[in-house]
Amino acid sequence: MYIVNKIVSSMNGQPMSLSKKEQEIQRITNSITKAVSEQRLPPGTRLVEAQLVASLGANRNHVRAALQRLALRHIVSIETNKGASIAQPSVEEARNIFMARSILERGIIEILVKRLRRSDVTLLQKQIQQEQKAVEKGRREDIIRESGEFHLLLARLSGNPVLLDMLRDLITRSSLIISLYQKHNNPQCGCDEHGDIISALETQDAEKTLQCMSHHLHDIEYGLNLDFWENRKVDLGTVFEE
Amino acid sequence: MYIVNKIVSSMNGQPMSLSKKEQEIQRITNSITKAVSEQRLPPGTRLVEAQLVASLGANRNHVRAALQRLALRHIVSIETNKGASIAQPSVEEARNIFMARSILERGIIEILVKRLRRSDVTLLQKQIQQEQKAVEKGRREDIIRESGEFHLLLARLSGNPVLLDMLRDLITRSSLIISLYQKHNNPQCGCDEHGDIISALETQDAEKTLQCMSHHLHDIEYGLNLDFWENRKVDLGTVFEE
DNA sequence: ATTTCTGAAATTGCTAACAATTTAAAGAGG
DNA sequence: CCTCTTTAAATTGTTAGCAATTTCAGAAAT
Numbered sequence: 128m129y130i131v132n133k134i135v136s137s138m139n140g141q142p143m144s145l146s147k148k149e150q151e152i153q154r155i156t157n158s159i160t161k162a163v164s165e166q167r168l169p170p171g172t173r174l175v176e177a178q179l180v181a182s183l184g185a186n187r188n189h190v191r192a193a194l195q196r197l198a199l200r201h202i203v204s205i206e207t208n209k210g211a212s213i214a215q216p217s218v219e220e221a222r223n224i225f226m227a228r229s230i231l232e233r234g235i236i237e238i239l240v241k242r243l244r245r246s247d248v249t250l251l252q253k254q255i256q257q258e259q260k261a262v263e264k265g266r267r268e269d270i271i272r273e274s275g276e277f278h279l280l281l282a283r284l285s286g287n288p289v290l291l292d293m294l295r296d297l298i299t300r301s302s303l304i305i306s307l308y309q310k311h312n313n314p315q316c317g318c319d320e321h322g323d324i325i326s327a328l329e330t331q332d333a334e335k336t337l338q339c340m341s342h343h344l345h346d347i348e349y350g351l352n353l354d355f356w357e358n359r360k361v362d363l364g365t366v367f368e369e
Numbered sequence: 370m371y372i373v374n375k376i377v378s379s380m381n382g383q384p385m386s387l388s389k390k391e392q393e394i395q396r397i398t399n400s401i402t403k404a405v406s407e408q409r410l411p412p413g414t415r416l417v418e419a420q421l422v423a424s425l426g427a428n429r430n431h432v433r434a435a436l437q438r439l440a441l442r443h444i445v446s447i448e449t450n451k452g453a454s455i456a457q458p459s460v461e462e463a464r465n466i467f468m469a470r471s472i473l474e475r476g477i478i479e480i481l482v483k484r485l486r487r488s489d490v491t492l493l494q495k496q497i498q499q500e501q502k503a504v505e506k507g508r509r510e511d512i513i514r515e516s517g518e519f520h521l522l523l524a525r526l527s528g529n530p531v532l533l534d535m536l537r538d539l540i541t542r543s544s545l546i547i548s549l550y551q552k553h554n555n556p557q558c559g560c561d562e563h564g565d566i567i568s569a570l571e572t573q574d575a576e577k578t579l580q581c582m583s584h585h586l587h588d589i590e591y592g593l594n595l596d597f598w599e600n601r602k603v604d605l606g607t608v609f610e611e
Numbered sequence: 612a613t614t615t616c617t618g619a620a621a622t623t624g625c626t627a628a629c630a631a632t633t634t635a636a637a638g639a640g641g
Numbered sequence: 642c643c644t645c646t647t648t649a650a651a652t653t654g655t656t657a658g659c660a661a662t663t664t665c666a667g668a669a670a671t
Contacts, residue, residue, distance in 0.1 A: 390654085390655095429656095450662050451663070452663095
């Protein structure tokens with residue numbers, strides 16, 4: 128007896144229909160990644176398999192596969208027999224990630240200066256509007272998400288999926304870093320700087336645009352308490368004396 | 370009854386001892402990655418689970434986990450119910466990868482120009498000697514491996530593991546690309562260019578070093594048949610007429 | 612000779628049940 | 642009230658066996 132449940136959907140182009148299992152794993156990873164990006168899942172949060180199974184309505188094997196993948200992307204950390212939890216990047220890792228972002232995003236700018244189309248600018252402006260709308264409404268989650276989307280859109284417009292994939296992980300990890308080390312409660316207000324980057328892009332001036340991007344990334348990093356927490360070895364003997 | 374086989378090895382620093390399972394999976398992924406890097410596993414090769422289990426002396430579950438990881442890194446591709454095989458990057462993917470490499474490696478150079486130590490130069494020169502030795506002996510596998518190692522060493526000396534991880538994957542995928550698209554049988558002889566890069570680094574001249582690196586990467590890409598295979602839609606009607 | 616069918620072998624995918632470990636709570640003793 | 646031990650519950654890790662699919666050789670048919 129043969130049981131056939133394969134669906135040859137996607138008469139369309141190349142991307143080849145994903146298997147049910149693959150779809151499901153991606154759904155789970157996306158849910159978790161999105162929650163991390165929007166800082167609804169703070170660093171250190173335990174991710175108990177059974178709870179994920181219940182709240183996501185998923186198969187345990189699929190949840191485990193998703194957690195494994197997220198661990199490879201440094202978004203969750205898995206300890207044997209202890210389970211998974213949202214990663215807590217160290218100060219050193221934070222600096223390395225921002226350095227890598229700077230390299231990648233500057234490279235993306237260099238590509239974009241050459242090939243940016245009129246329609247691309249429109250997309251970027253629409254993205255900024257979304258961002259401003261979120262700022263006005265004060266929806267913290269939305270602000271953070273839209274802010275990340277701007278950077279991802281730049282990567283997407285570069286037309287290079289390899290760069291996009293790499294940057295996507297770095298930006299998600301940045302959300303963790305901001306959760307951990309942000310100075311003030313005000314969500315980053317670098318919305319203007321995004322506008323500056325677009326303006327500079329439109330002038331086709333590579334050097335100027337690169338400076339805008341560098342400045343913007345530097346601002347984000349500067350808004351953190353990295354220095355404060357760096358090289359801080361807690362001395363249990365002195366911590367509690369007042 | 371309690372069975373204890375945990376070993377709290379590594380009284381040393383942070384890295385925390387890896388579990389037996391984790392070690393095993395890494396051993397398998399390393400074996401396959403190394404074979405790909407040295408072009409002993411050509412693109413498209415089927416990776417039958419049972420065969421890997423036999424030849425690597427491993428557990429089937431560990432083999433499967435390793436294949437999953439390699440698939441995420443785009444080194445193997447897995448089709449449902451068909452199993453795993455070594456990836457065959459398209460021309461478009463090849464161009465994207467080299468573009469990404471250029472961005473990353475130029476960024477790494479910029480870091481290195483600022484912080485390169487005397488001891489680092491020694492390490493780089495030792496690496497080049499290894500490479501030359503391989504060239505003299507004509508060991509094709511060794512040449513390819515050592516050539517990749519040079520680029521990885523640069524990344525390692527940058528002191529940024531995030532960059533290193535990203536570049537490692539790109540270089541492995543480059544090996545696949547070279548396997549698929551190299552013009553001549555001569556393994557790339559860009560050994561001199563590696564020397565040029567070191568020389569330029571020693572002068573602390575950022576612009577010059579960047580040009581060396583750009584030139585080197587461009588040479589590698591230029592030694593491929595990417596143009597030839599690009600936009601080549603095979604017409605089954607005309608392919609076989611002579 | 613070429614194609615089409617067919618059934619067995621090879622291969623991959625899945626899951627339920629169990630094993631091992633950690634975590635939390637309860638208890639014992641001082 | 643505190644500390645240590647013991648026990649139970651919660652959680653994660655593993656595996657053997659079977660299910661489903663593909664592959665391929667050889668038979669059957671045109």
